[in-house]
Amino acid sequence: MFRLVTISFLTFCLNIGIMGQDKIIKFRIIQTSDIHGCFFPYDFIERKPESGSMARISSYVKNLRETYGDNLILMDNGDILQGQPTCYYCNYIKPERKNVAASVINYMKYDVETIGNHDVETGHAVYDKWIKEVECPMLGANIISKATGKPYLQPYHIIKRKGIKIAIIGMITPAIPNWLNYKLWEGLCFKNMESCASYWIKYLKEHENPNIIIGLFHSGGEGGIKTDEYEEDASLKIAKEVPGFDLILYGHDHKKHIETIINNEGNKVLCINPSSNAYFVSDAEITLTLNNNKIIDKHITGKLQDVRNLPVDQDFMSYFKSDIDSINNFVNRKIGVFENSIYTRDSYFGSSAFCDFIQNIQLKVTNADISFNAPLSFDTIIKAGDVFVSDMFNLYKYENQIYTVRMTGKEIKDYLEMSYGLWTNTMTNKDDHIMLLKVDSINGKEKYGFKNLAFNFDSAAGIDYEVDVTKPYGSKINILRMSNGEPFSMSKWYNVAMNSYRGNGGGELLTKGAGIPLDSLQNRIIFESDRDQRYYLMKEIEDAQIVAPKPNNNWRFIPSLLTEPAIKKDRKLLFGKE
Numbered sequence: 001m002f003r004l005v006t007i008s009f010l011t012f013c014l015n016i017g018i019m020g021q022d023k024i025i026k027f028r029i030i031q032t033s034d035i036h037g038c039f040f041p042y043d044f045i046e047r048k049p050e051s052g053s054m055a056r057i058s059s060y061v062k063n064l065r066e067t068y069g070d071n072l073i074l075m076d077n078g079d080i081l082q083g084q085p086t087c088y089y090c091n092y093i094k095p096e097r098k099n100v101a102a103s104v105i106n107y108m109k110y111d112v113e114t115i116g117n118h119d120v121e122t123g124h125a126v127y128d129k130w131i132k133e134v135e136c137p138m139l140g141a142n143i144i145s146k147a148t149g150k151p152y153l154q155p156y157h158i159i160k161r162k163g164i165k166i167a168i169i170g171m172i173t174p175a176i177p178n179w180l181n182y183k184l185w186e187g188l189c190f191k192n193m194e195s196c197a198s199y200w201i202k203y204l205k206e207h208e209n210p211n212i213i214i215g216l217f218h219s220g221g222e223g224g225i226k227t228d229e230y231e232e233d234a235s236l237k238i239a240k241e242v243p244g245f246d247l248i249l250y251g252h253d254h255k256k257h258i259e260t261i262i263n264n265e266g267n268k269v270l271c272i273n274p275s276s277n278a279y280f281v282s283d284a285e286i287t288l289t290l291n292n293n294k295i296i297d298k299h300i301t302g303k304l305q306d307v308r309n310l311p312v313d314q315d316f317m318s319y320f321k322s323d324i325d326s327i328n329n330f331v332n333r334k335i336g337v338f339e340n341s342i343y344t345r346d347s348y349f350g351s352s353a354f355c356d357f358i359q360n361i362q363l364k365v366t367n368a369d370i371s372f373n374a375p376l377s378f379d380t381i382i383k384a385g386d387v388f389v390s391d392m393f394n395l396y397k398y399e400n401q402i403y404t405v406r407m408t409g410k411e412i413k414d415y416l417e418m419s420y421g422l423w424t425n426t427m428t429n430k431d432d433h434i435m436l437l438k439v440d441s442i443n444g445k446e447k448y449g450f451k452n453l454a455f456n457f458d459s460a461a462g463i464d465y466e467v468d469v470t471k472p473y474g475s476k477i478n479i480l481r482m483s484n485g486e487p488f489s490m491s492k493w494y495n496v497a498m499n500s501y502r503g504n505g506g507g508e509l510l511t512k513g514a515g516i517p518l519d520s521l522q523n524r525i526i527f528e529s530d531r532d533q534r535y536y537l538m539k540e541i542e543d544a545q546i547v548a549p550k551p552n553n554n555w556r557f558i559p560s561l562l563t564e565p566a567i568k569k570d571r572k573l574l575f576g577k578e
Helices: 002-020 054-071 085-093 100-107 124-133 193-207 235-241 314-319 321-331 344-348 353-366 389-395 409-423 506-513 518-524 533-544 560-575
Strands: 023-032 072-076 112-114 143-145 156-161 164-172 188-190 212-218 223-226 231-233 247-250 257-262 268-273 280-291 294-306 334-338 370-373 385-388 402-408 437-442 445-450 459-461 463-468 477-482 493-499 525-528 555-558
Touching: 023 054, 023 164, 023 212, 023 247, 054 072, 054 314, 085 100, 085 321, 085 389, 100 124, 112 164, 112 212, 164 193, 193 212, 193 235, 212 235, 235 247, 235 257, 235 268, 247 280, 257 294, 268 280, 268 294, 314 321, 321 389, 334 533, 344 353, 344 560, 353 370, 353 389, 353 402, 353 459, 353 493, 353 533, 385 389, 389 533, 402 409, 402 518, 409 459, 409 463, 409 477, 409 493, 409 506, 437 560, 445 560, 459 463, 506 518, 518 525, 555 560
Parallel strands: 023 072, 072 112, 164 212, 212 247, 247 268, 370 493, 463 555
Antiparallel strands: 023 280, 143 188, 156 164, 223 231, 257 268, 280 294, 334 385, 370 459, 402 493, 402 525, 437 445, 463 477
């Protein structure tokens, strides 16, 4: 009896000891977002080495996998199919080849991916093929098929590691219809992110019972387009107002950000945005403490990891050597000669050779009366001399089509009022800025920039007009005449050329500015180009061989006594010495 009691007592003590031991499990979560074709440490547009790239991220991930093994989880958050010529080449020049954007994801063994608005912009033929080529789950809980009423892509994905269930819900910004032609997303609709998140959180808790829930959202932190139906950038709002998420990894707005938000139930939600172009990654560590297989503590930390100075993964580079060689052959082809250099920076201060070269080709392709165009890059130059395919990606950044839109003279004026209202100040004396500027402090130094997004600063060709910067918003524009000498009428209908982003409502210049309802825009479009804008620009240069772009000089800021010194001052603040 004594022996039996002794054995029972020792067994009880041993079980108590085992039950009392805590078990620690660590997961490392790495997110990339808005890579925009920056796969290799080389800028194929500028034809020079580039600091950000997936080749460096590959080194970082490989190193972490040596420590974490399968407990390292790698995610991408979309906007991977547009940006560098690498993408254009795979999407449109050699679409029969496996898309390198899929090959990179597969090589690096990503666990999950979402789709971004610029991925949708490539059109069904491109992104549907890419989705099939990617070997990890592609998520899109709020991308709904009109045919089935169900998500077009997988709404969530469950990863099981070490007995732990990790659920990832993927979503995209629902503002797609404000930017893209319906043909590009035909058969789909995009639901409000907040209500969608609430639905899938509830579903997961009822059907999957995960230990960790992560949001992978191609939507910015806050701001952007807001309508009665949705918000463009809703990630931080969801973190606060939709309880259940432990970690939200987001992107789209290219704003590097890390923040811990306390949600409506008083719980912490870590939110990280790694910006764009493979300069940073979101890096989070989740530490779980288990006792008797039950989680008794969950601790999440994170950082924005700069990868720009990390070593390049040479195995990665060797694997993709043939892709790199093909793209180099494509971008290094000479297409013509520019007799003079052109600069986007000139476009902010008056009629410019850079902007007007594009305007004039839009007018030529469409035979429209008037053209709108904005500088799509803040500060870009096409130098005098030989022009290569690579330069076309500086001349025109995006794969937009050219549209012709029917507008009245009054709508054209109101459109320009909003554009210049985003762009210019209302001056009262010679010391005022002519530009609407903001100033940031970077490493203790003041850095000036535009208050609003420069790619919404549309000027016009085909009309002669003045911009009176002493007048308030809504009263700055005075249209003098058509540039061919004919009178301009507020009541007359005109054919207006613009890019497809603008024609579909992008920047809200047609909707908020001109006052055209979003659901009426499709009825106003009377022409859509078969090819993208860059194709027509390249063809023009190839046909002419020698090109001398000049400004149309059809508009100016007035009164000159105020504007001329103000332009000199603000130009120096924005760009330094010429």
